[in-house]
Amino acid sequence: MTVTLEQVNQAIHDFPLVASAKGYVDPRDHYYLRNQLLRLLDLDEYTGDELQSTHTDLLEIMDIFVAYAIQTGLIENQQAAREIFEAAVMDLITPLPSVVNQRFWELYQLDPPRATDYFYQLSKANNYIQTRNIARNIAFKGSTPYGEMDITINLSKPEKDPVEIARARELPQVNYPKCPLCMENEGYRGHYNHAARQNHRIIRLTLGEETYGFQYSPYLYYDEHSIVLNEQHIPMRINRESLDHLLEFVTQFPHYFIGSNADLPGVGGSILTHDHYQAGRYEFPMERAQVRKVYPITQHPDVTLATIHWPMSVLRLRSANRPSLLEVADQITTAWREYEDLDCEIKAYTDQPHNTVTPIVRRIGQDYEMDLVLRNNRTTDEFPLGIFHPHPDVQHIKRENIGLIEVMGLAILPPRLKEETEQVAQYLQGLIPIEAVAQNHQEWALSLPKVEGGERAQQVVRQGIADKFTRVLEDVGVFKQDEAGQKGLERFIASLQL
Numbered sequence: 226m227t228v229t230l231e232q233v234n235q236a237i238h239d240f241p242l243v244a245s246a247k248g249y250v251d252p253r254d255h256y257y258l259r260n261q262l263l264r265l266l267d268l269d270e271y272t273g274d275e276l277q278s279t280h281t282d283l284l285e286i287m288d289i290f291v292a293y294a295i296q297t298g299l300i301e302n303q304q305a306a307r308e309i310f311e312a313a314v315m316d317l318i319t320p321l322p323s324v325v326n327q328r329f330w331e332l333y334q335l336d337p338p339r340a341t342d343y344f345y346q347l348s349k350a351n352n353y354i355q356t357r358n359i360a361r362n363i364a365f366k367g368s369t370p371y372g373e374m375d376i377t378i379n380l381s382k383p384e385k386d387p388v389e390i391a392r393a394r395e396l397p398q399v400n401y402p403k404c405p406l407c408m409e410n411e412g413y414r415g416h417y418n419h420a421a422r423q424n425h426r427i428i429r430l431t432l433g434e435e436t437y438g439f440q441y442s443p444y445l446y447y448d449e450h451s452i453v454l455n456e457q458h459i460p461m462r463i464n465r466e467s468l469d470h471l472l473e474f475v476t477q478f479p480h481y482f483i484g485s486n487a488d489l490p491g492v493g494g495s496i497l498t499h500d501h502y503q504a505g506r507y508e509f510p511m512e513r514a515q516v517r518k519v520y521p522i523t524q525h526p527d528v529t530l531a532t533i534h535w536p537m538s539v540l541r542l543r544s545a546n547r548p549s550l551l552e553v554a555d556q557i558t559t560a561w562r563e564y565e566d567l568d569c570e571i572k573a574y575t576d577q578p579h580n581t582v583t584p585i586v587r588r589i590g591q592d593y594e595m596d597l598v599l600r601n602n603r604t605t606d607e608f609p610l611g612i613f614h615p616h617p618d619v620q621h622i623k624r625e626n627i628g629l630i631e632v633m634g635l636a637i638l639p640p641r642l643k644e645e646t647e648q649v650a651q652y653l654q655g656l657i658p659i660e661a662v663a664q665n666h667q668e669w670a671l672s673l674p675k676v677e678g679g680e681r682a683q684q685v686v687r688q689g690i691a692d693k694f695t696r697v698l699e700d701v702g703v704f705k706q707d708e709a710g711q712k713g714l715e716r717f718i719a720s721l722q723l
Contacts, residue, residue, distance in 0.1 A: 226292040236289040237262050238273035239280040244318040247283070249350060261317050265310070266290060267299055284352060287314050305417045312421035313414075315351040322411055325426045338480050341506070344428060345449055348441045351424045355381060355443050363643060367691020371535055374510055374691050375635040378642050381444045406454045406499040408438050427454075430477065432470040439504075446630055446637055447507040453483065455500035461488040462500060463581055465555040471502065471586040472547050472593060481506055484585035486629045491602035491611050492581065492701075494628040503629055510634030511535055511596065512587065522723045525549045530723065536698035536706065537632060538599040538714055545592050553723060554595055558582050560721055561599055569713040570612050571601055571703055579603040583632050598632050599703045599717075615697045621665040622693040627701045636694040646690065649673070650682035669693070 241258040244250045250258065259271055280286050291310055293299075300306040320328070325347070333340035348354045363378040402409040405420065408427055415421030420443070427438040436456040441449070453474060467485060474483045483504040486494035514533040522528050528544040530553070540557060544550040562580050565573050573580045583598040601613050608614065615623050623631075623638060630637060645663045649670045652662050654677065662670050673689055676682050699706060704714040 226288065227296065228289050228292045232289055233266065233268075233293050234271065234273040235276055235279060236286045237266075237271055238276045239278050240283070240286050240317075242278050243280060243283055243286065247350065249318040249320075249347070258317055262290070262314070265313055266293060267297070283315070283318065283350065284357065287311055287352065290314050303417075305415070305421075309415050309421040309423075311352060312423040312425075315353075316412075316423040319347070319351045319353075319424050319426060322426050326428055329428050337478050341449065341478065341481070344426075344439075345441060348426070353424050353426070353443055354441055354445060358382070359445050365687050367688050367694070369691055369695040371634075371695065372510055372513055372515075374694055375447075376638065376687070376691055376694060377446070377636060378638045378640065378646075379444075379446075380640050380643065403458045404496065404499050406452065406496060406501050407458055408454070408456055429456075432473045433466060435470075437470075442503075447505055447509075447635060449481070449504075449506035451481070451504045453502040453504055457500070458498070459500050461486065461493065461497045463488045463558065463584065465551070465558075467500075467502075468554050468558065468584060468595075469551055471584060471595070472551060474502070474504065475586050475588050475593065476547070478504070479588040482509075482512075482585060482587040484583065484629045484633070487581045487583045487600045487602075489578065489581045489600070489602045491604070491614065491626055492583075492600040493626065495626075511539070511585075511632070514539075516541070520718055520723070522553060524723060525553050528553045530718070532714065532718075533596075536695055537702040538704040540597045540599070540718070542595045542597070543589070543592050547593055550593050550595060554584070554597060556723065557597055557721060558584075561597075561717070564717060564720065566713050566716060569704055569710060570603075571713075572603055575603065583629055585629070585633060600701075601703050613701050613703050616700045619693050619696050619700065621669060622690060623697045627697065631694075631698070632701075634698075636690075636697075638690070638694075642690075646686050649689075650679065650686045653682045653685060654679065 237259050240262060241250060241255040244258070245252045245255070263269065263271060291307055294310050295302045300310050325344070329340045329344055332343050349356050358381040361380040363380065365376050366373045367376055399418065402413060410422045411425050411427050413422040425440070427440045430437055430439055438454045438456060439451060441451050463485060471483050471485065475481065481504045483502050485502045488497065490497060514535045517532040517534050520530045522530055527546045528542055528549050531541045533539050533541050542550050542553055561582060562578065563573050564580060565571055579601050581600050583600055585596040587594050602611055604611050608616070615627065622642070623636065645666055648657065648662045649666055651657045652659055652670050653673055653675055655675065659667055659670060669689065673685055676685055704710040
């Protein structure tokens with residue numbers, strides 16, 4: 226994209242006008258904003274006073290500034306440099322953290338959804354949420370014995386080119402911010418080894434007696450995908466206190482669900498070093514799962530316990546009484562930490578603990594509903610990545626750890642699958658030989674039916690992916706779906722003596 230100085234002047238003219246028309250800045254800030262743009266663009270003069278507005282989209286205006294900065298050598302034409310410059314531009318329309326927090330809590334007093342709507346729209350408008358990259362994702366649904374699964378091939382996070390990777394390796398180690406989730410990221414410029422965060426804002430809230438931050442994910446995996454992070458840089462933990470934090474969050478924000486990745490390696494998310502939860506406004510497939518069996522709880526009759534028809538091992542608790550539900554959830558979690566069933570390959574300890582849970586909480590009317598997904602991260606020589614990890618025959622689709630989001634039935638698959646599954650579809654139509662298909666997919670491709678037409682081939686491949694993802698979740702389930710596995714689950718529930 227090549228731009229002229231006239232186009233840059235037009236963009237400088239339009240940027241504050243569009244921002245104020247959308248309510249992000251005050252008209253009294255126009256001169257200031259234009260001068261800040263001149264500073265960023267290393268220009269001394271603005272000659273656009275007589276111009277008429279021609280732009281209506283802030284991101285299109287931002288693109289002009291980025292193109293000019295590259296064209297004039299202000300920044301390198303590298304992803305990290307572009308993102309740092311983009312964040313600096315969009316920070317100009319983003320209120321200070323204190324102002325964002327004040328507005329959020331003013332709206333919260335009127336109606337909690339109004340507060341989150343305000344913050345969500347701001348985070349998209351200022352390009353913190355990368356809406357244009359997210360639009361590139363491939364998303365579809367697949368029918369399974371457990372209901373429809375949500376499948377995504379994640380194309381939203383641009384991959385660094387080799388030059389940037391080499392540059393990042395050469396940079397000195399920087400220990401600030403401590404990690405991508407620390408609050409000190411708010412407003413941080415970023416560099417080749419750390420994402421640009423100048424346009425980043427965090428809402429402060431209290432869970433229990435601790436301060437947490439509420440923010441949206443830059444690469445939304447689902448609607449209003451948000452992160453709730455501890456102000457302190459402390460490790461992930463699943464205990465009574467964290468379960469109560471989840472219940473407290475949905476008390477404050479009943480229109481959102483919240484969950485936590487497990488606190489052990491191999492069965493959780495990619496960041497175990499910083500205590501955090503994930504929330505949002507989305508109905509996952511697991512939420513729609515049918516109840517299999519309901520169990521009475523003698524000690525807390527106001528709490529129901531049920532198993533559900535889901536490929537993983539899930540205990541679902543429901544009650545309008547929050548303290549009672551917390552008590553039962555804590556009993557189950559504590560018992561599971563120590564539980565062993567060698568017939569089902571479940572050992573609680575070797576030289577380290579192996580049992581934990583992935584908890585998810587939502588509101589159903591006045592009731593609290595908590596799903597406790599039983600996890601175990603033990604490895605063997607046969608399964609070095611985990612007994613309850615995607616097994617080798619499905620790793621061509623998904624090899625990575627299965628975290629909170631996928632536990633609930635939303636597959637997040639790697640970008641490589643876009644091209645690789647297109648090859649499989651071409652093979653199914655007879656357009657290419659099996660040798661032209663990526664080797665790790667050839668056995669799978671041979672198992673799928675040959676079809677005519679690109680649309681039909683795509684349908685077959687997508688259903689095949691959904692089938693494989695379902696198998697992934699079954700592999701991760703600690704009590705299998707067969708008779709022996711379900712009897713094992715019954716034994717665990719009986720051992721709880723609730």
